[in-house]
Amino acid sequence: MLTVGVDVGGTSVRAGVVDGDGAVLDTARAATPSGEEALEEAIGAAVAELAARHDVAAVGLAVAGFVASDRMTVRFAPHLAWRQAPVAERISKRVGMPVVLEHDANAAALAEYRFGAARGAKIAALVAIGTGIGGALLIDGQVFRGAYGVAPELGHLRLVPDGRPCPCGKNGCWERYCSGTALSTTAVELLARHPGMSTVLAREALGDSRAVTGRRVAGAARDGDPLAQRAMADLARWLGEGLALVADVYDPEVVVIGGGVSESAPLFLDDAREHYAAVVTGAGHRPLARIRTAQLGDDAGIVGVAALARDVAGHTARNGRPR
Numbered sequence: 001m002l003t004v005g006v007d008v009g010g011t012s013v014r015a016g017v018v019d020g021d022g023a024v025l026d027t028a029r030a031a032t033p034s035g036e037e038a039l040e041e042a043i044g045a046a047v048a049e050l051a052a053r054h055d056v057a058a059v060g061l062a063v064a065g066f067v068a069s070d071r072m073t074v075r076f077a078p079h080l081a082w083r084q085a086p087v088a089e090r091i092s093k094r095v096g097m098p099v100v101l102e103h104d105a106n107a108a109a110l111a112e113y114r115f116g117a118a119r120g121a122k123i124a125a126l127v128a129i130g131t132g133i134g135g136a137l138l139i140d141g142q143v144f145r146g147a148y149g150v151a152p153e154l155g156h157l158r159l160v161p162d163g164r165p166c167p168c169g170k171n172g173c174w175e176r177y178c179s180g181t182a183l184s185t186t187a188v189e190l191l192a193r194h195p196g197m198s199t200v201l202a203r204e205a206l207g208d209s210r211a212v213t214g215r216r217v218a219g220a221a222r223d224g225d226p227l228a229q230r231a232m233a234d235l236a237r238w239l240g241e242g243l244a245l246v247a248d249v250y251d252p253e254v255v256v257i258g259g260g261v262s263e264s265a266p267l268f269l270d271d272a273r274e275h276y277a278a279v280v281t282g283a284g285h286r287p288l289a290r291i292r293t294a295q296l297g298d299d300a301g302i303v304g305v306a307a308l309a310r311d312v313a314g315h316t317a318r319n320g321r322p323r
Contacts (some may be wrong), residue, residue, distance in 0.1 A: 001313060004047050004059045005306030007104060008032070008039070010079030010131035015046035016299065017054045018306035022115040024299050026050055036081045044094035051095070058098040058313035060305030061091065062107035064134060069149035071101045071308075078156075078167040079131055100312045103150075104301045105134030106143045108258050108294065111304030113141050116295035117256045125252040126294075127154060127243070128259035128301070133175035137250055152250075155179075159241060177238040180214030180261050187217045187231040198227035218264040229267075236268035240275025247289055248281050258294035265293045 002025070006015040013032055016024040028046040033039045047059055065077025072089065074082040092099040102110075109118065109126035118124040118138065128134035135154025137144040145151055155175035156168050163172025164185065176182055187201060188209050195202050200220055204211045220228035243255060257265060273291050277283060294300050 001310055002054055002056045003306045003309040003313060004050055004056050005062065005107070005302035005304070005309065006043055006046060006059065007062045007107075007301040007305075008043065008080065009064050009104065013039075013042050013046055014298075014302060015043075015050055016302040016306065017050050017056060018303055018310075020310065022111065022296070022303045022307070024302060026053060032080070034081060036085065039081055040087070040090055040094065043091055047091075047095045047097075051097075056097070058100070058309040059091065059095055060107070060307075060309035060312075061087065061099065061101050062104040062301035062305040063087070063101055064104050064130075064132065066150040066153070067101045067103050069145060071149075074101065075150065098309070098312050100305070100308050102305050102308055103134065103136070104128065104305075105136040105154075105258075106145075107302075107304035107308065108134070108296075108300035109136035109138050109256070109304070110143065110307065111296050111300040112256050112258070112294055113138055114307060115303065116300065117292045118254055121252075121254045123250065123252045124254050124256065125246055125250055125289075126256045126258055127239075127246070129179055129239075129257065129261040130259035131181055132179050133242075134259070135246075137252070154242070154246065157242065157245060159238065159245075174238070174242045178235055178242060182238070183214035183217045183231055183235050183261070184212055186234050187212050187228060190227050190231060194227065197230075198225050200225055201227060214261065218261075218267060221264075221267050232264075232267050233271060235261075236271035237275055239268065239272035241279060243272065243276040243289075243291065244280040247276070252289045254290045254292060256292055256294050258297070258300050260298050262293050263297065269293065 015028045017026040028049045030042045066075040088099040105128045112118040124138045126136040133155030135152045156173045160172035164176035166173040221232045
């Protein structure tokens with residue numbers, strides 16, 4: 001049975017046809033629109049494009065936001081337009097197939113548990129670093145959702161009182177200092193203080209500071225740009241700080257680092273591990289979690305939510321109704 005997984009992020013909508021072994025067979029992609037109707041139209045179009053080429057049975061949406069425990073409603077999404085929206089029902093009407101929702105980090109964690117870096121772990125956490133930060137916790141392979149389906153919202157832990165403003169309404173959230181967006185913000189702030197440190201990024205920022213994206217900063221860091229490397233070191237420090245909090249609360253066996261920013265892990269992950277090991281409570285006197293990069297990379301959310309959609313489609317086929 002083939003299913004479609006759709007990763008609905010703050011920057012892009014990425015859809016993929018996934019088989020039962022977790023392999024992505026075909027993909028479609030679009031920029032994330034700002035309005036509800038436009039967003040749902042973009043998702044429907046991506047699914048229709050793939051369904052025209054493959055016989056697919058169900059759709060899963062991995063959403064960067066709070067998903068209700070019934071996995072049918074998006075309660076709140078800081079980077080998306082949905083607010084208390086019956087998204088699964090709306091999309092199902094558009095595509096003519098069963099649709100299930102899941103928090104994007106939960107979907108990625110399930111994929112890594114079934115097919116990747118968290119296989120066999122009794123307690124596993126996932127930190128998905130992209131436009132923001134998503135978090136997930138698995139206990140014996142089961143997603144921990146909290147009482148109302150919104151746990152664990154790691155990206156909005158407040159690390160810096162009165163720090164950078166966050167779209168969630170708070171200030172100083174972890175993702176404002178450790179994400180693709182944060183990497184861009186840090187680089188622009190450094191350019192304002194040290195304009196001569198990076199001729200490449202300074203030239204790009206003159207036209208429009210939005211040109212200094214996190215991806216561009218990572219590329220400049222790989223090329224040896226000193227300002228970009230300093231911004232990357234700042235991200236590594238904040239990643240280590242946040243991982244120490246995660247370890248203090250959950251004491252996981254393994255933490256998987258996923259999301260788009262994880263593609264640049266060689267630039268920051270070793271420093272983040274060192275900082276985590278230094279600042280975690282009981283440093284030097286406790287076992288440390290293994291910090292691993294996601295084996296499925298940026299496709300983890302798509303693979304995980306497609307697997308959930310396959311479970312729903314199978315249950316519907318057997319029982320005549322969605323689970």
